[in-house]
Amino acid sequence: MFQRICRKILLFIPIMAGLCSLLAMQPVKPRFRVLVLAENGGHHIAYSKAARVWLDKLAADSSFAIDYINNTDRIDSVFLAQYQLFIQLDYPPYAWKPAAVNAFEQYISEGKGGWIGFHHATLLGEFDGYGLWPWFYEFMGKIRFKDYIADFAAGDVHVEDAAHPVLKGVPAVFNVKTEEWYTYDRSPRSSVHVLASVDENSYQPASEKKMGDHPVIWTNTAYKARNVYIFMGHSPDLFENNAYLTLFRNAIFWAAGKP
Template identity: 30%
Template sequence: MIRLLAMIGALMTPQAAPNPHLPKPSYDRTPPTLPPTLKPGAVLILSKTNGWRHIEHIPHSNEVIAGIAHDLGRTSFTTENAAVFDDALLKRFSVVVLNSASGDFMTPAQRAAFERFVARGGGVVALHAAGDNSHKAPWYVDTIIGTTFTGHPNGDDHIQSARMVVNQAAHPVMAGIPQSWTPKDEWYSFSHDPATRGMTVLASVDESSYRPGEKLAMGANHPMIWTNPRAKGRVVYSALGHTPESYDDPTYRRFLTNAIRWAAR
């Protein structure tokens, strides 16, 4: 009787609503059907999340990225289906944009197809949560990120204005970007400078221009945007892009345009 009453009580107790920022992890097995209008050299936009889901910016940023692809004269395909990481399907694309794709969202076979895509020269533009510490696969960490995310300010300091500084003004990804600009964002910190792992840092954040917090301070070198010159495909990562407004910033849109153009060769 006691057990029965307990079960009835549990059924009657209101259940907490699922947290939309933390969807139940899932793995896609059936590849999507690509549209017949997709042209060679297209842009794949993937925002699959098996980790933290940036519900605030993903819908808007997906639209902005698709618009940039269109302005570059390229068709695009936006999906949350990681089974698109298939050799035959990936051959339709010249660049993959990982738009805050988080968590372990690929099966081993899908990850292997992604590796082959990069090995044969496919480009990658990874944004914001595509570089957080929910990614564990060694190839991904080494090739796409090159460092480990350690956190960001929270509470009242969660979103702050800070001064971005260009480190490599001559790089095509930085073309037309001011030597310094002051966006508002969620400022990621990392365990070490990715340059120590062979990455080329293109832009950094000036820690004196915001409050990183003692445990998140990286010092004089606090990278935000870098490329991986060791990869056969062109790989660029940007830690910026937490808020929807980031994708309306003309400077950040210019960066995204440059990055997609450069990664797509």
Template identity: 30%
Template sequence: MRLRSALSALALLVLAAPAWASMPTVLVFSKTTGWRHDSIPTAVAAVQRVAMQESLYSNATEDASVFTAEGLRGYRAVIFVNTTGDVLDAAQQQALHDFIEGGGGYMGVHSAADTEYDWPWYGELVGAYFLSHPPGLQTTRVQFTQDGIAANGREWKVTDEIYNYRSNPRAQVQVLATVTEADYEGGTMGGDHPISWCHAQGKGRAWYTGLGHDVPLYSDPTFLRHLARGLRYVSSRADDC
């Protein structure tokens, strides 16, 4: 009788469990040791909303101690949102390395490329390091390589802080979007200026966008579709990045 009651109680707990309890999870990480973007709270909240819409439960933290083999167990992907500087110690770096190389996903937003300059493997993961940006916010046309993101075709006009990178990553990655340097002042990469890309990293996946400095961007439907595409890829819910 007691066993039957216990089983009934367990069944009720299962039925009462929130829907996200069975969802795959992603870790949203926004620690900074350098420049800190005012957009971080808005960016984290937006990424978490997009994750929920994609049936991905998310945990957000700036506590790097989660980067252990045990701490990352159960996650599908980690998302670096406007991180800067040296955010992981040697043991935490090893945990992230093993997580990605073993099949996990990495997604970097904007200043994720302004992170971990002294760690060559992270440079491979993010695809290219930040070099500079023109002063202030400027407007440019973004050319996407895939349909379904821009409202009209594959071109989108955006106002944001437009990063220049130390190298052009095209030879090592699949470029997903470029910006048009002729539209603004201060570009240093010429006629081929990637701003978003993806690639395999060991058994894992990596996706990056250089956009995401300005707060209003996180309520722009096109940018949110862009982030959703990245989330689906790094969480292995889609093979097309």
């Protein structure tokens, strides 16, 4: 009797091992899906390439999926419905296809997913023969691009709302060493919730291109989607800045609604 039982157990072990192997081969469902819209050329390409390396590693380590596109041709409501987070990585708010414009406005207004915009997302105005996108103008706090520090400058960013989840673990003041700080025709403060601003007196080298009140991280609480704009996004050396990486990581999980 005992020998028969042992033989059955021995026969059963390979079957169980095979089942375990098959289960291990099954793809793990990602926690959430992220769409990244990034330019495929221009003088921000080094930043975008560094961002992709960092994002791919974070996605692998944190079990989320990430897809990249470099134009808006594929974007419509059906396409966006696949994603819980839209990252506008150094991509301007103009030259979007009409279907993409309509789908994005609905996505944000109805809270169908979260959004993080970087740098070029506030390039609002008339550029390359394209006019102002009125909805996006409202979304970004009713600002128009005015000027920028073309020769770059380091600057100190001061956190204003340390309690916000996007800024958890971010130092009260952190330095960004290479940035082309934009100026706008007005501060967005009256239309958005400011999370951090840059101290223009900290610029190295000093610059006369100043706004006075100069927010650089904010969220617009008038929209259902969790959203955050982060101005800093020009130089790949940002991915050597621990404060920036903490900010970026926090923004992803907060905007996606995934703690």
